[in-house]
Amino acid sequence: MFDFKxxxxxxxxxxxxxxxxxxxxxxxxxxxxxxxxxATVKGLFPETVADTGAQIILANTYHLFLKPGEDIVEKAxxxxxxxxxxxxxxxxxxxxxxxxxxxxxxxxxxxIFFNSYxxxxxxxxxxxxxxxxxxxxxxxxxxxxxECTSADAGYKKAKTAVERTAVWLxxxxxxxxxxxxxxxxxxxxxxxxEDLRLESLERTLxxxxxxxxxxxLSVGEEKEVMYSILEIxxxxxPENMPHYLMGVGTPDCIVEAVDRGIDMFDCVLPTRIARxxxxxxxxxxxxxxxxxxxxxxxxxxxxxxxxxxxNYTKAYIRHLINVDEILGGVLLSLHNLRFxxxxxxxxxxxxxxxxxxxxxxxxxxxxNKKIQ
Amino acid sequence: MFDFKxxxxxxxxxxxxxxxxxxxxxxxxxxxxxxxxxATVKGLFPETVADTGAQIILANTYHLFLKPGEDIVEKAxxxxxxxxxxxxxxxxxxxxxxxxxxxxxxxxxxxIFFNSYxxxxxxxxxxxxxxxxxxxxxxxxxxxxxECTSADAGYKKAKTAVERTAVWLxxxxxxxxxxxxxxxxxxxxxxxxEDLRLESLERTLxxxxxxxxxxxLSVGEEKEVMYSILEIxxxxxPENMPHYLMGVGTPDCIVEAVDRGIDMFDCVLPTRIARxxxxxxxxxxxxxxxxxxxxxxxxxxxxxxxxxxxNYTKAYIRHLINVDEILGGVLLSLHNLRFxxxxxxxxxxxxxxxxxxxxxxxxxxxxNKKIQ
Numbered sequence: 068m069f070d071f072k073x074x075x076x077x078x079x080x081x082x083x084x085x086x087x088x089x090x091x092x093x094x095x096x097x098x099x100x101x102x103x104x105x106a107t108v109k110g111l112f113p114e115t116v117a118d119t120g121a122q123i124i125l126a127n128t129y130h131l132f133l134k135p136g137e138d139i140v141e142k143a144x145x146x147x148x149x150x151x152x153x154x155x156x157x158x159x160x161x162x163x164x165x166x167x168x169x170x171x172x173x174x175x176x177x178x179i180f181f182n183s184y185x186x187x188x189x190x191x192x193x194x195x196x197x198x199x200x201x202x203x204x205x206x207x208x209x210x211x212x213x214e215c216t217s218a219d220a221g222y223k224k225a226k227t228a229v230e231r232t233a234v235w236l237x238x239x240x241x242x243x244x245x246x247x248x249x250x251x252x253x254x255x256x257x258x259x260x261e262d263l264r265l266e267s268l269e270r271t272l273x274x275x276x277x278x279x280x281x282x283x284l285s286v287g288e289e290k291e292v293m294y295s296i297l298e299i300x301x302x303x304x305p306e307n308m309p310h311y312l313m314g315v316g317t318p319d320c321i322v323e324a325v326d327r328g329i330d331m332f333d334c335v336l337p338t339r340i341a342r343x344x345x346x347x348x349x350x351x352x353x354x355x356x357x358x359x360x361x362x363x364x365x366x367x368x369x370x371x372x373x374x375x376x377x378n379y380t381k382a383y384i385r386h387l388i389n390v391d392e393i394l395g396g397v398l399l400s401l402h403n404l405r406f407x408x409x410x411x412x413x414x415x416x417x418x419x420x421x422x423x424x425x426x427x428x429x430x431x432x433x434x435n436k437k438i439q
Numbered sequence: 440m441f442d443f444k445x446x447x448x449x450x451x452x453x454x455x456x457x458x459x460x461x462x463x464x465x466x467x468x469x470x471x472x473x474x475x476x477x478a479t480v481k482g483l484f485p486e487t488v489a490d491t492g493a494q495i496i497l498a499n500t501y502h503l504f505l506k507p508g509e510d511i512v513e514k515a516x517x518x519x520x521x522x523x524x525x526x527x528x529x530x531x532x533x534x535x536x537x538x539x540x541x542x543x544x545x546x547x548x549x550x551i552f553f554n555s556y557x558x559x560x561x562x563x564x565x566x567x568x569x570x571x572x573x574x575x576x577x578x579x580x581x582x583x584x585x586e587c588t589s590a591d592a593g594y595k596k597a598k599t600a601v602e603r604t605a606v607w608l609x610x611x612x613x614x615x616x617x618x619x620x621x622x623x624x625x626x627x628x629x630x631x632x633e634d635l636r637l638e639s640l641e642r643t644l645x646x647x648x649x650x651x652x653x654x655x656l657s658v659g660e661e662k663e664v665m666y667s668i669l670e671i672x673x674x675x676x677p678e679n680m681p682h683y684l685m686g687v688g689t690p691d692c693i694v695e696a697v698d699r700g701i702d703m704f705d706c707v708l709p710t711r712i713a714r715x716x717x718x719x720x721x722x723x724x725x726x727x728x729x730x731x732x733x734x735x736x737x738x739x740x741x742x743x744x745x746x747x748x749x750n751y752t753k754a755y756i757r758h759l760i761n762v763d764e765i766l767g768g769v770l771l772s773l774h775n776l777r778f779x780x781x782x783x784x785x786x787x788x789x790x791x792x793x794x795x796x797x798x799x800x801x802x803x804x805x806x807n808k809k810i811q
Contacts, residue, residue, distance in 0.1 A: 105758075105759075105762050105764055106755075106758065107759060107764050107766045109764065109765055109766070110482070110765040110766060110769065111766070112746075112766070112769075130762075134758065134761060134762050135733060135754070135757075135758040135761070139733060139734055139754060139758070142734055142736070142754075143736055143752065143754060143755065144736075149752075149754075149755055150755065151750045151751060151755075361507060361511060362511055362514055364514070364515055364516075374484075378523045379523060380515065380521075382507070382511060382514075382515060382521075383478075383515065383521055383522065383523075385507075386477075386478065386506065386507040386511070387477075387479060389506060389507070390477050390502070390506050392477055392479050392481065393481055393482040393765055393769075394479045394481070394482060394483070394484070397482070397484075397765075
């Protein structure tokens with residue numbers, strides 16, 4: 068089923084256009100995946116998410132395990148039916164959230180004990196139970212249960228995490244054998260250390276059958292550090308599979324990562340900053356909340372075709388954000404998702420026309436000019 | 440323009456079906472008007488509001504005067520354009536909010552001084568300035584600036600408010616002379632006192648040209664008291680105009696009020712309780728948040744045709760409410776608005792079939808059974 072085809076490649080870059088198919092439809096890459104952590108992209112109807120051009124969304128195992136619980140989702144007929152989204156879904160394994168959201172945790176060889184961030188109750192997840200939870204959730208793509216370290220973790224901790232991630236990957240892989248309806252993506256860790264990244268990749272490859280993810284980046288390190296890690300990995304990633312860079316969603320990072328062969332992205336930021344009143348545009352972010360927009364009756368972005376830009380002015384959206392009206396964040400969320408679709412479309416266009424490097428240079432020049 | 444036609448009447452009740460036309464379209468009564476206090480029905484796209492069958496919505500002068508300010512709305516081309524709603528709009532005068540939201544206020548013959556509930560800044564509104572603000576907002580129907588008292592205000596305060604409301608109505612009327620694009624509805628006050636209600640009505644009638652509103656009910660008094668006030672007013676309201684009962688939106692009160700000749704309703708409750716996880720149904724409210732619905736995969740109301748009932752289960756909506764996801768309140772809001780449209784449609788059907796009293800009896804029997 069999961070058959071990744073490369074449709075276009077660049078001469079002077081690792082950028083490429085690809086396509087893969089799941090039981091719930093086809094995804095063209097490079098792709099940004101909107102995040103629906105708790106089985107909803109915050110505030111948006113699934114139809115609205117689809118209208119932005121989204122082809123696949125993310126949901127989170129950690130959150131759904133805690134509430135409503137994977138058994139409820141399974142009884143509902145799986146995530147697609149539960150949340151009324153009929154296109155592909157990817158579930159993150161929850162590894163990252165166990166580390167970032169649960170203060171009291173204890174890692175053993177067997178798995179992770181942690182306290183629910185909701186009610187403090189004691190929970191335990193193993194690679195095997197994680198596969199079982201993700202099976203019940205029923206996403207098209209599931210992720211291996213990994214150990215993610217923060218940017219300042221240091222070499223020793225990062226090395227231990229690489230080791231554990233490798234051991235757990237093998238267990239995830241075995242636990243998932245025979246699962247015909249879901250695709251397992253392993254995750255490369257190794258923090259900011261080149262040798263650990265290469266080691267992690269080596270240990271990951273034997274279990275990499277359909278796609279591969281790079282985790283533990285965009286967790287506090289400098290962007291240049293992230294790019295250099297991607298640089299050393301790029302020629303070693305299996306070519307005929309999609310490469311997924313987890314947790315990245317700003318246009319500058321996306322274009323740099325695509326240049327280094329990355330095909331898939333996800334990030335909560337585009338919708339989170341939307342709820343705080345920030346719109347993404349081709350010339351950088353704009354803070355719609357600012358009083359300078361109080362009587363600006365033009366759309367967020369003149370040439371944007373999203374529902375918000377077609378029907379509302381900056382002045383109205385600013386008013387909504389300013390008086391804490393939900394619709395403000397909703398309109399900016401769908402604009403930002405549409406922006407990222409338009410942006411990846413522009414990237415694809417450049418790849419097709421064999422002018423990706425030129426596109427990247429010119430885009431970053433405009434984008435950085437405005438940001439500063 | 441504003442031409443109220445009575446299309447059907449009942450033999451044994453004051454219930455009727457009517458229709459009036461504004462510059463932005465026709466409204467069939469009895470009608471429930473969703474409330475969009477700050478130029479947005481909380482969390483819903485205008486298209487979604489229209490999809491529930493809403494024919495006219497409310498916005499609030501008090502809130503819009505404070506933010507973004509009537510000048511911004513005027514510059515935007517008026518409320519319809521500002522908020523992307525092309526059907527009729529009614530603006531409340533803000534009288535009620537000045538009394539209920541502003542703690543520090545001082546009433547003089549001239550007008551009301553009050554402190555903004557947002558930043559505490561000192562504001563002043565007079566009947567004349569209120570008409571000017573509502574003109575700039577540009578709604579189809581505007582309301583007179585009145586003084587509303589709480590249910591426990593006592594006779595003396597209620598009498599003073601009736602007096603002031605009458606004087607201010609005359610000033611509103613004069614200030615609004617020559618306004619061809621908006622219809623002014625005066626408001627009858629008088630609290631729970633029959634003689635004051637009748638006095639207020641008498642003093643209101645000379646300025647009543649298109650429609651009349653009854654204010655200061657549903658502000659804390661028993662429902663039976665409200666019904667008895669409507670009872671003494673019903674035969675004295677000008678027949679060939681719509682009668683608007685302000686701030687009422689529960690099905691039992693609506694059906695009792697329609698029986699007494701009321702045509703128009705508004706209330707924040709249906710959308711407010713939605714955001715707290717409560718759904719309105721023909722058999723009373725249900726608290727979707729309750730754990731009893733955690734694995735209930737049926738829609739909120741089996742025979743409801745709203746978007747929420749067509750696409751989502753109670754289990755999913757409960758999950759959303761339970762984890763504070765915006766979409767939960769959004770789905771219940773549109774369901775509750777659709778419920779009130781379906782409910783007023785049922786009332787109309789009963790009036791057409793000359794069986795309104797029977798409908799009312801049978802509906803209330805079911806409704807009260809479930810509520811208790």
